[in-house]
Amino acid sequence: MQPKLTKKGNAMSNFFDIRCPKCGADDQIDIAATVWLRVMEDGTDADQSEDGDHDFEPTSPATCNACGFTGRVQDFEQEEKAGIVTTNKIAELNDLCRTAMGVAGRLFQTAGINALPFADQSAIREKVETFDAFTPDNDPHGERDFGAFEHNGERIFWKIDYYAPDMEHGSEDAADPQKAVRVLTIMLASEY
Numbered sequence: 001m002q003p004k005l006t007k008k009g010n011a012m013s014n015f016f017d018i019r020c021p022k023c024g025a026d027d028q029i030d031i032a033a034t035v036w037l038r039v040m041e042d043g044t045d046a047d048q049s050e051d052g053d054h055d056f057e058p059t060s061p062a063t064c065n066a067c068g069f070t071g072r073v074q075d076f077e078q079e080e081k082a083g084i085v086t087t088n089k090i091a092e093l094n095d096l097c098r099t100a101m102g103v104a105g106r107l108f109q110t111a112g113i114n115a116l117p118f119a120d121q122s123a124i125r126e127k128v129e130t131f132d133a134f135t136p137d138n139d140p141h142g143e144r145d146f147g148a149f150e151h152n153g154e155r156i157f158w159k160i161d162y163y164a165p166d167m168e169h170g171s172e173d174a175a176d177p178q179k180a181v182r183v184l185t186i187m188l189a190s191e192y
């Protein structure tokens, strides 16, 4: 019988998303699970027991064979949650960069945008500021760093890039405002 993992209680949404919180490995994690065995004449048989599954819970012991980290299943889940927290932080800072345009980050308009009448530039900036049409398609990572819309029949893009404070290199941590200077670029789709 192929060992089958089942989840109990407050389980993870996707077992294979869990990572070692120490080294990041996701393919060498062992979990101590409970196995029910049927006592037979000549020994035991897992296939015969009523519940042949291998059950584990958030508090079950778990270990990473890559680095030796040992903890509980929930310690490994925490790392997954930490990833979500980081993504949310990046998305929040990106929203701030748009809504406090030019204050919470730098604003760059391309030549194509600058060539438009001022009223259109202002209307476009407002559409960037209030943009909320995020979908898994245009925002696959949930970081809300890109958007597209129409203005007067013209396709407009906006995107946010993260620079190191020296403004030359890329930022090493987009979730830390001290380590990331955000640049919001507004452009014509044809300039992309």
Ligand SMILES: [Zn+2]
Binding pocket: 020, 021, 022, 023, 024, 025, 064, 065, 066, 067, 068, 069
């Ligand atoms: Zn590890």
